[in-house]
Amino acid sequence: xxxxxxxxxxxxxxxxxxxxxxxxxxxxxLAGFPGDDVGRGRILWRVDSGPRHTYLYVSSVxxxxxxxxxxxxxxxxxxxxxxxxxSGLLDSLAVGQEWGFRLTANPTRSTRVGDxxxxxxxxxxxxxxxxxxxxxxxxxxxxxIPTSGGSPSVMVNRRDVRSFRRQDDRVTLAMATxxxxxxxxxxxxxxxxxxxxxxxxxAYGCGLLTxxxxxxx
Amino acid sequence: xxxxxxxxxxxxxxxxxxxxxxxxxxxxxxxVGLLAAATGRRRTDxxxxxxxxxxxxxxxxxxxxxxxxxxxxxxxxxxxxxxSYRFYLADAAFLAVVEGENDFIDQLDDALRHPVFPLYLGxxxxxxxxxxxxxxxxxxxxxxxxxxxPWRAAPWWQRTFRSPTVxxxxxxxxxxxxxxxxxxxxxxxxxxxxxxxxGLRTVERxxxxxxxxxxxxxxxxxxxxxxxxxxxxx
Numbered sequence: 001x002x003x004x005x006x007x008x009x010x011x012x013x014x015x016x017x018x019x020x021x022x023x024x025x026x027x028x029x030l031a032g033f034p035g036d037d038v039g040r041g042r043i044l045w046r047v048d049s050g051p052r053h054t055y056l057y058v059s060s061v062x063x064x065x066x067x068x069x070x071x072x073x074x075x076x077x078x079x080x081x082x083x084x085x086x087s088g089l090l091d092s093l094a095v096g097q098e099w100g101f102r103l104t105a106n107p108t109r110s111t112r113v114g115d116x117x118x119x120x121x122x123x124x125x126x127x128x129x130x131x132x133x134x135x136x137x138x139x140x141x142x143x144x145i146p147t148s149g150g151s152p153s154v155m156v157n158r159r160d161v162r163s164f165r166r167q168d169d170r171v172t173l174a175m176a177t178x179x180x181x182x183x184x185x186x187x188x189x190x191x192x193x194x195x196x197x198x199x200x201x202x203a204y205g206c207g208l209l210t211x212x213x214x215x216x217x
Numbered sequence: 218x219x220x221x222x223x224x225x226x227x228x229x230x231x232x233x234x235x236x237x238x239x240x241x242x243x244x245x246x247x248x249v250g251l252l253a254a255a256t257g258r259r260r261t262d263x264x265x266x267x268x269x270x271x272x273x274x275x276x277x278x279x280x281x282x283x284x285x286x287x288x289x290x291x292x293x294x295x296x297x298x299x300x301s302y303r304f305y306l307a308d309a310a311f312l313a314v315v316e317g318e319n320d321f322i323d324q325l326d327d328a329l330r331h332p333v334f335p336l337y338l339g340x341x342x343x344x345x346x347x348x349x350x351x352x353x354x355x356x357x358x359x360x361x362x363x364x365x366x367p368w369r370a371a372p373w374w375q376r377t378f379r380s381p382t383v384x385x386x387x388x389x390x391x392x393x394x395x396x397x398x399x400x401x402x403x404x405x406x407x408x409x410x411x412x413x414x415x416g417l418r419t420v421e422r423x424x425x426x427x428x429x430x431x432x433x434x435x436x437x438x439x440x441x442x443x444x445x446x447x448x449x450x451x
Binding site: 003005048050053055057082084085086088089099100101102179210211212213 | 440441442443444445446447448
């Protein structure tokens with residue numbers, strides 16, 4: 001497994017197109033892999049936009065080649081991307097470890113809409129629902145969220161309702177970014193969650209759980 | 218101590234005829250009128266005791282000037298009334314302070330909590346948002362209160378100031394015999410509708426610096442979440 005960090009140059013037109021449409025970004029990320037790689041394992045990605053840097057993270061089985069992204073949305077003469085080996089981290093996961101984490105997900109619930117026969121998946125739009133969605137599922141990802149001062153040490157840092165075109169349809173996703181601290185309970189489940197992704201809309205920048213050393217936050 | 222805030226307020230001092238202006242901070246006549254209404258005085262009742270109060274305001278949130286172009290007709294619709302412009306301060310918040318004898322101030326504070334007549338911010342159409350009085354403070358002068366009371370602006374406004382302290386404008390009654398200051402026709406002598414009378418009052422403008430409660434030490438510029446730092450062999 002590999003984790004790739006690519007810094008996006010938001011001043012470029014190409015970058016604006018990619019940041020504006022998860023559909024376009026999805027295509028651009030997949031274009032970083034030759035045809036027969038795409039079927040091999042889940043390719044997950046996420047955009048972290050901060051005040052000074054906008055990063056694209058991609059997790060994949062094979063190393064990507066993001067030359068086309070550098071040309072469209074990067075700094076072609078100075079910067080490229082960096083790919084690290086995620087397997088080492090995945091192998092070293094052990095019960096009781098604490099990590100800082102970030103997850104951008106598409107929290108949803110199923111509900112009956114109108115008098116339709118089948119229930120339908122709808123996005124959770126309020127921060128409370130989104131946090132609820134997250135906290136009721138942590139056990140199946142093999143993690144526990146420690147509490148500090150009586151409340152779980154996780155927060156919904158960004159919430160977005162993204163709406164974009166996909167061929168002739170319109171896709172609307174409620175996205176939430178969770179930041180916090182986690183404790184590893186079951187390394188196997190966590191490994192699976194990190195490799196396969198979490199929740200719906202994995203093609204559209206959701207579901208990639210990344211870990212980072214604690215201490216700087 | 219009063220917090221004057223509401224969707225609209227209007228504090229006219231020098232309006233004539235169809236152009237009803239507002240000052241950019243509450244007027245003494247407006248606040249004295251408000252206190253008079255709270256204590257249940259009618260327009261023609263004496264207000265001499267209220268004029269012994271020393272008065273000062275602090276501009277906690279300046280708000281925005283809005284203009285209302287107003288048309289009106291007589292009740293039967295036959296004739297149109299003069300067109301008028303009315304000016305308001307939208308979304309402003311002020312700290313107004315009156316200083317006087319302890320018993321009198323307590324009485325006024327009580328009256329503001331149980332007003333006899335409806336209270337409004339300069340004009341009948343401008344109801345206050347929330348309780349007006351912030352209580353009383355013994356032994357403090359107007360300047361003390363303006364300099365030490367916490368910033369009473371709305372949180373959303375406070376957040377637009379990314380600094381640990383803010384400097385707020387103040388307008389205070391000048392000390393008797395003060396050398397400089399501006400003179401405004403803002404000393405109500407009588408609110409009698411038949412014969413309204415205002416004297417002149419000298420004010421001193423200044424600034425005070427108070428803490429910004431929403432200020433947080435600026436977050437690190439770099440994202441604290443650095444997933445690449447957890448990996449080996451980049």
